[in-house]
Amino acid sequence: MRAIVTLIVVVSLAAFAARPARGDDADNADDPARAAFREGAALVDQSEWASALSAFERSLALREHALTLYNIGVCERFLGRLTLARETLRRSLARNETASGEMPALFVDQARAYLAEIEAKLAHLTIALSPPSTRVAIDGRPLAAVEGAPGVFVAGVAEPGEGKPVDAPRFEVLVDPRSTVLTFTLEGHSTIEIRKDPTPGSHEEIPISMTEQPAQIRIASNVKGAIVHVDGADVGLAPVIVSRPPGVRVVSVAMDGYVPYESKITLKPGQLVPLDAELAREKTPVTKKWWFWAGSVTALVAVGVITYFIVRPAPTRPDPNPGGLGWVADVH
Amino acid sequence: MIAGRRAALAAAALSSAMACSGRTLPAEGQLVVYIDTDAPLDLPQGARLGPTDAAPLFDRLRVDILEPDGTPACAACAQDFSVARDQLARGEISFGVRPPFDVDGLVVRARLFPGTRERGGEPPADATIDRAMALPRIEPEGVVEVTVPLPIASVGVPADLANPDPVLAGRVVRATLADGLAPAPCTAEGDDGQVCVPGGAFWMSDPTILLLEPSGTEPPARIAVVSPFWMDATEVTVDAFRRSKLATSTDPRPTAGTRDDCTYTPSPGPNETLPVTCISWKLAAAYCALHGGRLPTEAEFELVAGGRTSQRYPWGADDPVCSDAVYARADPGTQKELVAETGACAGAGTDPAPARSGERDAVALPGGNLFDLAGDVSEWAFDVFEDLGDACWGRGLVRDPRCEPPGTPASAPRTVRGGSWVSLAAEMRSTVRISVDPSHATHALGFRCVRSGR
Numbered sequence: 001m002r003a004i005v006t007l008i009v010v011v012s013l014a015a016f017a018a019r020p021a022r023g024d025d026a027d028n029a030d031d032p033a034r035a036a037f038r039e040g041a042a043l044v045d046q047s048e049w050a051s052a053l054s055a056f057e058r059s060l061a062l063r064e065h066a067l068t069l070y071n072i073g074v075c076e077r078f079l080g081r082l083t084l085a086r087e088t089l090r091r092s093l094a095r096n097e098t099a100s101g102e103m104p105a106l107f108v109d110q111a112r113a114y115l116a117e118i119e120a121k122l123a124h125l126t127i128a129l130s131p132p133s134t135r136v137a138i139d140g141r142p143l144a145a146v147e148g149a150p151g152v153f154v155a156g157v158a159e160p161g162e163g164k165p166v167d168a169p170r171f172e173v174l175v176d177p178r179s180t181v182l183t184f185t186l187e188g189h190s191t192i193e194i195r196k197d198p199t200p201g202s203h204e205e206i207p208i209s210m211t212e213q214p215a216q217i218r219i220a221s222n223v224k225g226a227i228v229h230v231d232g233a234d235v236g237l238a239p240v241i242v243s244r245p246p247g248v249r250v251v252s253v254a255m256d257g258y259v260p261y262e263s264k265i266t267l268k269p270g271q272l273v274p275l276d277a278e279l280a281r282e283k284t285p286v287t288k289k290w291w292f293w294a295g296s297v298t299a300l301v302a303v304g305v306i307t308y309f310i311v312r313p314a315p316t317r318p319d320p321n322p323g324g325l326g327w328v329a330d331v332h
Numbered sequence: 333m334i335a336g337r338r339a340a341l342a343a344a345a346l347s348s349a350m351a352c353s354g355r356t357l358p359a360e361g362q363l364v365v366y367i368d369t370d371a372p373l374d375l376p377q378g379a380r381l382g383p384t385d386a387a388p389l390f391d392r393l394r395v396d397i398l399e400p401d402g403t404p405a406c407a408a409c410a411q412d413f414s415v416a417r418d419q420l421a422r423g424e425i426s427f428g429v430r431p432p433f434d435v436d437g438l439v440v441r442a443r444l445f446p447g448t449r450e451r452g453g454e455p456p457a458d459a460t461i462d463r464a465m466a467l468p469r470i471e472p473e474g475v476v477e478v479t480v481p482l483p484i485a486s487v488g489v490p491a492d493l494a495n496p497d498p499v500l501a502g503r504v505v506r507a508t509l510a511d512g513l514a515p516a517p518c519t520a521e522g523d524d525g526q527v528c529v530p531g532g533a534f535w536m537s538d539p540t541i542l543l544l545e546p547s548g549t550e551p552p553a554r555i556a557v558v559s560p561f562w563m564d565a566t567e568v569t570v571d572a573f574r575r576s577k578l579a580t581s582t583d584p585r586p587t588a589g590t591r592d593d594c595t596y597t598p599s600p601g602p603n604e605t606l607p608v609t610c611i612s613w614k615l616a617a618a619y620c621a622l623h624g625g626r627l628p629t630e631a632e633f634e635l636v637a638g639g640r641t642s643q644r645y646p647w648g649a650d651d652p653v654c655s656d657a658v659y660a661r662a663d664p665g666t667q668k669e670l671v672a673e674t675g676a677c678a679g680a681g682t683d684p685a686p687a688r689s690g691e692r693d694a695v696a697l698p699g700g701n702l703f704d705l706a707g708d709v710s711e712w713a714f715d716v717f718e719d720l721g722d723a724c725w726g727r728g729l730v731r732d733p734r735c736e737p738p739g740t741p742a743s744a745p746r747t748v749r750g751g752s753w754v755s756l757a758a759e760m761r762s763t764v765r766i767s768v769d770p771s772h773a774t775h776a777l778g779f780r781c782v783r784s785g786r
Contacts, residue, residue: 199540205452315356315357316356316357317356317357317360318356320359320360320362320430321359321364321475322427322428323364323365323366323424323426323427323428324419324422324424324425324427325411325413325424325425325426325427327395327411327427327428328427328428328430329395329397329405329408329409329411329427329428329429329430330406330408330430331397331405331406331409331429331430331431331432331435331438332431332432
């Protein structure tokens with residue numbers, strides 16, 4: 001079958017080319033770096049790529065060599081860690097330029113071929129971020145800037161840790177073509193976490209806009225059952241806790257026989273503000289005077305009659321019908 | 333004092349009663365626009381797809397209110413919604429529009445599409461039911477109900493913004509599925525060992541799970557509506573094929589007795605329950621014809637291999653492990669050119685396996701199960717292999733698609749579907765298809781038969 005034969009041939013070439021550079025001859029058997037290198041090569045022969053990677057990394061930690069870096073990059077490629085493989089193969093070529101002769105031309109050519117293949121397979125996510133100071137992490141790692149490419153970052157190569165600000169309203173990220181989780185955090189805002197499953201070579205736009213967390217006001221009063229209003233809306237009897245968007249809010253607390261209480265407060269995102277309303281009793285009411293009632297009856301009757309004939313209440317209409325989807329397109 | 337207070341309260345009540353006798357006016361003029369469609373929408377939240385439910389094909393609705401020249405009528409005149417079939421049944425896919433009273437010619441554009449195919453914030457043109465309709469002028473008072481129908485037959489056809497039809501007057505929500513979209517029982521009889529596949533509609537060649545065509549491009553979106561049909565529960569075995577007496581001395585190519593070889597034996601032997609392999613397309617088709625059927629079309633195969641809902645594998649989206657299906661069993665000892673991936677499951681055995689060997693490689697249907705659609709052996713399909721963008725496949729909504737253009741020569745390549753015991757996991761995806769010479773017979777290629785269900 002054509003597709004399978006093609007795949008086999010390609011993989012065979014890769015396997016052949018991925019055969020580890022054997023390095024110099026093995027007459028230095030007690031050299032731990034060389035021993036680890038040979039161990040890695042033997043594991044590649046058995047297709048134990050993860051174990052081979054571990055052996056090559058031990059060798060690299062003892063002695064840096066362009067061929068060791070090349071082998072690590074090949075292992076990472078086989079394990080599907082394309083962004084890491086890209087980084088490592090670039091390092092191997094860079095080292096070979098400064099320490100010339102470490103890597104034969106065959107492997108230099110193969111490393112370049114792998115890099116071209118990886119570049120074609122990496123997925124590109126273009127993120128429009130608001131605000132730009134948002135911290136960004138992909139699969140639990142911050143992004144790393146791509147040298148010589150402003151506004152372009154790569155995922156999966158930095159050490160695991162918290163997200164870091166990118167400080168750009170729009171930027172591109174190179175990611176492996178597999179399931180990946182993007183996390184956006186900003187103090188005082190709700191965290192956004194999204195999962196993507198990009199295909200090889202794909203380009204996708206992701207708009208991200210961070211929303212402020214609401215603040216809370218805890219309103220209590222020395223008078224039980226006092227009525228609480230926030231921005232003119234009745235929210236119940238004190239004590240009560242309400243949530244509101246950040247900004248300036250007017251809180252009023254009232255009870256018959258007490259002087260009304262009002263306060264203007266400024267709320268910040270995620271803040272909890274306690275408010276204790278001390279209500280003071282009103283002074284001896286005038287309603288105790290006999291002449292008050294006599295005059296009030298007369299005045300109220302007159303006002304009621306005049307009001308009816310002069311001030312007719314505004315008629316009301318029902319609210320616009322938003323349908324089952326709860327939306328009204330207001331073209332006015 | 334007390335009497336005076338009571339008199340004042342009574343007077344106040346009288347004043348309030350006189351002052352507070354308000355009037356309620358009719359509603360301000362507006363439209364309520366209802367959406368009707370015969371397309372299968374998403375299931376309600378938490379609901380599971382039943383055996384008689386149509387597979388969901390659309391779950392997002394975008395509405396734009398436009399001026400006659402196609403520009404947005406206001407800054408907030410575009411909105412996206414998630415929509416489900418229970419909302420449609422209750423007539424709840426509706427919204428309000430408040431146009432100016434003296435303006436004519438506003439247009440409502442409604443686009444129904446699958447959310448997974450949205451690209452760059454825009455509905456995919458080839459997978460969208462797109463309709464633009466002119467809104468009527470309204471009076472200053474009163475609510476006017478109108479309906480925008482979105483027929484599934486027009487999927488992939490862009491709306492005519494320059495010449496919109498008028499909306500339907502009134503609330504006209506039928507919420508009735510188009511013909512053939514829901515599963516239906518077989519009415520004709522099947523052969524022994526066959527299971528009725530109730531048919532239905534699905535997104536064929538979903539680009540999110542397709543390995544790219546040789547041209548490197550995504551195929552156009554396509555809804556395939558498949559009529560009910562009977563399908564062999566398993567791939568045709570060596571024993572069954574021998575009993576047909578169709579074998580020649582070279583087709584199927586008999587086993588040479590070595591590993592990773594053909595399975596057919598002219599006389600009964602140890603391979604009786606294995607799928608017959610190394611068989612040409614022509615002979616496979618002849619076997620099916622002998623039993624009153626034919627090879628399955630690509631659409632029929634993909635419907636079942638995707639679990640009726642365009643899944644990546646018959647069991648779902650997760651990649652398999654070795655026990656799930658018969659795959660990646662190439663023998664590293666004889667296949668020196670292979671590397672670990674194609675022999676990753678060789679520990680479970682090499683060569684094809686008897687039917688039903690894969691623990692999850694099965695599709696449950698009301699009448700029984702179908703086995704080994706993802707692995708064991710790949711299978712001949714009826715269709716001539718053409719690029720999925722070719723005209724023989726059609727566009728938009730296609731019923732019982734099959735590709736065999738007139739004048740096709742006998743030597744034209746045919747399609748092979750499904751993975752096999754030498755495949756990698758990705759090659760078992762429900763949409764994978766390859767082109768094979770019809771006379772080419774390999775040790776990983778077999779077949780099964782279908783018969784019309786009507």
